[in-house]
Amino acid sequence: MNAGEGFFAPPGASRVLAARWQDGASEGVSELVAEExxxxxxxxxxxxxxxxxxxxxxxxxxxxxxxxxxxxxxxxxxxxxxxxxxxxxxxxxxxxxxxxxxxxxxxxxxxxxxxxxGLCGIESLDWFDGDDLDARAVPDTRFPPEALHRAMAALAARQELHHATGAVHAAGWADASGELLCVREDVGRHNALDKLVGALLRAKIDTAAGFAVVTSRASFEMVQKAARAGFPLLAAISAPTALAVQLAGQAGVTLAGFVRGGRHVIYSHPQRLAPEAV
Missing domain, CATH: 3.10.20.10 (Ubiquitin-like (UB roll))
Known part of the structure; x- marks a missing residue:
């Protein structure tokens, strides 16, 4: 039985009838899909x-x-x-x-x-101003490089909705050692990060005491959200965009991409990821 079969449906998922084709044969199945x-x-x-x-x-x-x-x-x-x-x-x-x-x-x-x-519905290009961050003060917190990979590995294991549907992104917050303490999921990568920030604020957790990991690329708006939330570091499993790298540099946010397979690439403020950090 695969993840889409059975009776249990986690919150945010629902069941649909579908036809699965495999090895030249088709069968009717009940599949879990993410709600949107x-x-x-x-x-x-x-x-x-x-x-x-x-x-x-x-x-x-x-x-x-x-x-x-x-x-x-x-x-x-x-x-x-x-x-x-x-x-x-x-x-x-x-x-x-x-x-x-x-x-x-x-x-x-x-x-x-x-x-x-990320910018649907804006009325003019005047709104799009990378210098207008209104970000929180980002402290110069240091993290050991291994913390990124510990957090990203834990994030993969904690994606309940994605495991059930294969259709959602996740954002997580880890402490300085890389222990993953909070995870939120959504069909939209921006929404997942918003939910994470909201969960931390509602729990009165100091966002600057740790860092965020996301299961997506690091776009301009993802970096913008991280900066406004006060995250000193944003680690993405995929690549950043050029505009995201530029904004991270301006905002004082360390941006890491391709955090997977024991490797990562640092695009801004590398001083925060030091091997001797504790």
Whole structure:
């Protein structure tokens, strides 16, 4: 029996009937697939964004997204979160401080997020400004190189939804030794990182005391989210983009790519990954 068979379906997955072809023969099977629903983020009664996301850990998503989009500057500006089923998806009702709401109204832009897009819905190129990071101060925390591989190996073992469906990304947070302490999954790599940030903030964990690992490429927006969350290091299993490398350098974030098979490549601020680090 493979991962898609049987009766158990983890949160964020559902069953569908399918036809499997193998060795010249076809058979009817029950397969697990990742759920992907429109999720509306509504601030003080005003709909701001609709993202396609996996419907799990949505309170974490609301907090992480709000920080990454600079809607709030601190999790304390979020007073309440309600997750409700809507006609065609899910609505997350978020109550935020009046000052944050004023900033949101000034910069509000309607956008439809997609799982492979980082800048959907922006109104002009003026918004796209790599210098406008508003990042938290990133400390010069040091990590042993082995910590990256310990965390990435643990992340592969902790992807419950991906093991069941083969269709989602994961983001994890590890301490300085590489012990993986928090994992979030989603069909969108950006969403998975938002959920991770939200989970850490809600648990009042110091994001700067460890680093993030992701099962995707490191794009501009992934680095931007890491910088705004205060991660000193972002480690990706795949490659970065040129713009991501540039932004990581500007933001003071150590960016590592191709973290797999006992090797990795450091693209910015290599001083944080020292063999003698403890």
């Amino acid at each position: 629903l429109p999720v509306a983020l509504v601030y003080n009664g005003i709909s701001h964004a609709v993202m396609l996301a996996t419907p799990r850990d949505l309170e974490d998503f609301a907090v992480g997204f709000s920080l990454a989009e600079r809607i709030v500057r601190d999790a304390r500006d979020i007073y309440d979160i309600d997750v409700d089923e809507a006609a065609h998806g899910i609505a997350i009702e978020i109550r935020i401080a009046s000052g944050a709401m004023m900033r949101l109204k000034e910069t509000r832009r309607a956008r439809l997020g997609r799982t492979g897009c």
